[in-house]
Amino acid sequence: MKLKLFILLGILAFSINTFAQKTEPVKPAETKPETKPAPAVKLPTVKEILDKYVAAIGGKAANEKIKTRQVKGDIVLSPMGLKGTMEVYSAAPNKSYTKLNLGGIGEIIEAFDGVTAWTINPIQGNRDKEGEELLQTKLANSFYREVNLEKFYPKMEVKGIEKVGESDAYVVIATADGLPPETMYFNTKSGLLVRTDATSVTPEGKMATTNYYEDFRDIDGIKIPYKLRTVMPQFEILVTVTEVKNDVKVEDSLFAKPKQ
Numbered sequence: 001m002k003l004k005l006f007i008l009l010g011i012l013a014f015s016i017n018t019f020a021q022k023t024e025p026v027k028p029a030e031t032k033p034e035t036k037p038a039p040a041v042k043l044p045t046v047k048e049i050l051d052k053y054v055a056a057i058g059g060k061a062a063n064e065k066i067k068t069r070q071v072k073g074d075i076v077l078s079p080m081g082l083k084g085t086m087e088v089y090s091a092a093p094n095k096s097y098t099k100l101n102l103g104g105i106g107e108i109i110e111a112f113d114g115v116t117a118w119t120i121n122p123i124q125g126n127r128d129k130e131g132e133e134l135l136q137t138k139l140a141n142s143f144y145r146e147v148n149l150e151k152f153y154p155k156m157e158v159k160g161i162e163k164v165g166e167s168d169a170y171v172v173i174a175t176a177d178g179l180p181p182e183t184m185y186f187n188t189k190s191g192l193l194v195r196t197d198a199t200s201v202t203p204e205g206k207m208a209t210t211n212y213y214e215d216f217r218d219i220d221g222i223k224i225p226y227k228l229r230t231v232m233p234q235f236e237i238l239v240t241v242t243e244v245k246n247d248v249k250v251e252d253s254l255f256a257k258p259k260q
Helices: 005-023 046-056 060-065 131-140
Strands: 068-078 082-091 095-102 106-112 117-120 155-164 167-175 182-187 193-202 205-219 222-231 236-246
Touching: 046 155, 046 167, 046 182, 068 095, 117 131, 131 193, 155 182, 167 193
Parallel strands: none
Antiparallel strands: 068 082, 068 236, 082 095, 095 106, 106 117, 155 167, 167 182, 182 193, 193 205, 205 222, 222 236
């Protein structure tokens, strides 16, 4: 199962955007290869691709049986060489708490209590999210999003087949209400979601992010990627998950915005 944390990381990356611009030269963004429809192969429908994906990550029943999750991992930012740790707690239907501890920067916290999305940030300051940024956070934090993609993206279209690494992937353009479209890449053989191209909405503006998902492992009957690479114009973020625990006890107060 593709964790909601990986969408959040695209958003969280902007928390250190100012830091990156001050410390390192800008690195060119990856050139996206042209998507080419497969002329000799009939493309599957959106439903067929999504059904295969849900089956690949363990099925809807197995995913929806889980109510909470804890994830820990290590983070490396290049070319700056910054390293840190990550801890995420999430709970159905839509709550999440993410804490990053980055060397040279400190603690960054992003949370969503189901209504309010708040952040504690030593660079940008503490604030609540609004507008498109809040919409994107709500989308990212739906606990069962991966087994209900068609509900969260009312407009989805199969565009063709493209290489992701050495493997072919079906290219699907998915659009959620009120947000920029995303491009999803589903491996033609395994059915797994192996890449997404998205536009992260932040206080500094919008920026393209490309996310790669690798090293899928079976945890309690569901598939979870243990490696993520997020590519942005200024830098890259490499996340290596070290621990995943499902149905852990999570106090509801964790997601609540601290009193001033």
